Structures are given as structure tokens and as C-alpha cells.
Amino acid sequence: MQIKSSLNLPTIVTLTRLLAVPGIFMLAEPTGAGRWWAAGLFLAGALTDWLDGYLARRLNQVTDLGKFLDPLVDKLLVLAPLLILVQFQEVPAWGVFLILLRELGIAGWRVNQPKVTGANWGGKVKTVVQVIAITALLLQLPGALILFWLAVAVTLWSGWNYLKA
Secondary structure (H helix, E strand, C coil): CCHHHHCCHHHHHHHHHHCHHHHHHHHCCCCCHHHHHHHHHHHHHHHHHHHHHHHHHHCCCCCHHHHHHHHHHHHHHHHHHHHHHHHCCCCCHHHHHHHHHHHHHHHHHHHCCCCCCCCCHHHHHHHHHHHHHHHHHHCCCCCHHHHHHHHHHHHHHHHHHHHHC
């Protein structure tokens, strides 16, 4: 894999999304406006996930580097606010551990595949449900914890489907 030739616009968008991670950590606070700012930054990062995929397909710039980096950055973007929510004692650590277990398991499995593949349909559904749940949790919306457990279930389901495919 040649990294230099893989640094195209979609990959740069992916790397830019990575910058949201430390911002979420800096902005999030147990109460107050920082949570709204963290949620906004998280959502902006999540939307760029769609943008980089769209650009890669539209510009015919799908690369192995992009297929590797995109899900890695997605995992970091999802895990950052979840760790914050564990610290705030708003979600149980074992629920976040189940999400982390799936993410690391699939990432490890993908690395050992002869060909780098993009996310499947179940992975895309998982990401959408996680984004909705995390946003609801950050904004302290009613029912957010139910959405969290739905995200855990969908995350495990998508991991199982990925491995058996």
C-alpha cells in the first residue's frame, strides 16, 4: 500500500474527522453548554464519515488506506464520548466494553484478511444507531440509556453477521 498516492480528498476528510476526538474530550463536561458543544462536534464528525465515503465513490478515489483508516477513525470517534460517559457514570463500563470488544475483534479480523474490505450494511446500521445513542446521551435526552443498550445490541449483532459472512 503506497500511502503517498492514497492521500486524496476523501482520506484527508477522514483524517480531519480524527481531530474531533480530542475536541470532544476537551469540551464535554458533566453539565452545561460543554455537552452541547461536544455533541455538536461529535455529530459533525459523524457527518464527515458520510462525506468521505461519498467523495471516495463519487471521485473514484477509494483506496486501501481509506478503507483501513475510515473504520479506525469511526471507532475512535465513537469510543471517545462513550469513555466520557463512563467517567460521568452515565453508562455502565461493561456496556462500553461490549462495544469495544466488537470493534477490536472486527478490526483485528479485518487486518488478517488478504484484501481490505469496506464496511458492510450491518456496520453502517451499527454506526447510525451508535451516533443516535451517543448524541442522545450527550444531550441527556429522555430514553437515551435505552438507545445505548439498543446500540450495544446492534453492535454485537453486526459483529456476529460480519464474522459469519
